[in-house]
Amino acid sequence: MENFTNESVDISSLPNYEEVDFRPISRKYLIKTLLQTTGFFAVLLIGCGVLFYLEWNSTYIFGILLVILVWFAFMFWNVFKLQKNYGFALREKDILYRRGFIVNKTTVIPFNRVQHVSTTRGILDKKLGIATLEIFTAGGSGSDIKIPGLEPDLALRLKEAVSKKLAADVS
């Protein structure tokens, strides 16, 4: 306890999380989300085609088609906007993750509150050569973060870096 100090802290001089440079995620993730959206779109279009083939009321079908088209126009626009807003940053003592376009969210997890870290890769991720980094805390699902679209070796390096910080924190 001899090196314990308790000086008052100048709040305005503390490091500001907003001034951090966020690193964007891989462009390949855009391909993934575009593929997923297109796939979903295609399934719905095929559904419409089947309805048309079955000679269902054609005005209804065109109405549905119009709604689907407008919806997906928005979805594709949103995908591009979302991609721009993904970003993460590592500071000495915490990790920051930013995402969202209409509602921009930034989550900050201090390293000494991380429970465990993992990386996951789906089939599409493997084909495209990207991975997702997952960081879990005890704060429930709201505070866990999943950073998608990282190069696999970067994801691994990040994972190791965070784990090392964890280990350093415990000892």
Next chain:
Amino acid sequence: MSPKPFENPQRQSEIGVILIFFLTLYKLFRGLWAIAAYLIFSTPSGKTLLYVGLGLTVLGILVFMYSYVYYRKFQFHIDYENESFVLQKGVFSSEVIEIPFDKIQQVNTEQSLLQRLTNVHKLVIDTAGGKEKEVSIHAISKTKANQLSAILMEAKESSQTEAEVETSTISAEKEGIVWSYKMDILTLLKIGISSNYFRGLILIAVFFSSIYQELSRWFQDSEILDSYMTDLPDPSNSVSGLLLAGIVVLLGSILITVIEVFIKYFNLKLQRTKSNLQLQMGLKTNRKVSLQPRRVQLLQIKSNPVQKCLNLHEMQISLANSENSLGKSKIKIPGLGKEIVSKVNTFLYPEEKSSFQEIFKPHIILFFRKLFISILMISVAFYVLFLLVQLNFQTLVLLAVLCFIGMTIYQFLLFKSLRLHISEEFIIKKHGFWSSVEGRLETFKIQAITIREPYFYQKRDLVNILFHTAGGDVSFHAVHKDILPYINFVFYKIESSEKNWM
């Protein structure tokens, strides 16, 4: 050398089979009560009754077989070498759960009515942080439960090398009692009368209206009811009859809540030793929980004007939990006097010194947004009402306007009551204009913070802040960016803290 206790895999008490049987049946029927109600009300023929009876018998046998297998497969033991508690279970698939000693949060024993009848105890092992859920053993004899919980708590303590000061917590019984508090019957009565009578009222209204509807449908064609009805004065016509009915309903609803409160909180006892706070309560299930300050993640104190007059304050304590199941690790203690609340407060948060305290309020835009949403909902409700009920258009408009004014006042007062205090040690959120709620959390116990900046707030420089703790989230909406330096301070506080958050 004799084997250490619980070294070999063990089963639950034999009587546990019956307990599991009833629990499974209960779970099954909870999902099926609607069908049962339908069967009763649809006046089944003899044939269907026979089929239903046969089906139920078969189901009962199947459930019993399931319970037996479940009982046989459910085995637990302590792995002394790996320092963990191991549980194997599963009927169709087998699952092995291993809990390292240092992940154990708390070991509690409980007894429900059924367990009391069969003279067994339920043992619950709470874990935190990891992926594994909490583990419960439904039927275990008292001696074994005590033995096991003692071993686990001891093992847990010895596996935690850090925090020497707090290691002594477990030997609470040896320490002297600093203060203790026992709730008397009068207070219980007061709690019952003053708390959620609205809910009881609604319950009773629903109950009676459904019975009335059912009855009137049954007797629609029968002449008995007609003659009966003409004998009686129509209650809806006479004011005194209506008033009487209202009083009966009100008394009934109060009675229900009083009974509920008695069952839940009978014999509530708080006992404070030097490092521990013991809580005991319940008529049906006698719950015993020991609270340690560092386990407490979130503290809420609730009260409304009526309760304030009666000196009743409700305390809600959220402890560290593993999964997102907030209800489970939330402890509710109602009807505490102001002096007890402050005593508990000083126990949980002994050091309360701060060089600053900043108060934040939300922007007025929050009020307009909430008002807009509620008006939208009211409009939809009235539109549906207009379509369904052949009501006079003017009455409807009048009702809608009244609703609108009421909602505006409600939302405005609610908005006015919202407040966030940030000090060096604590974050306190106050809200609610009728029942006021004060939520308090220690800054260093925060797990993560999310700052949300919706598109429509950007122009005004507003953000929503979400504090994630292990006991649940606390959010504060539409606050000006002036708060951000203080958020940075909170990060500093968490990252520089070496205290154990659980």
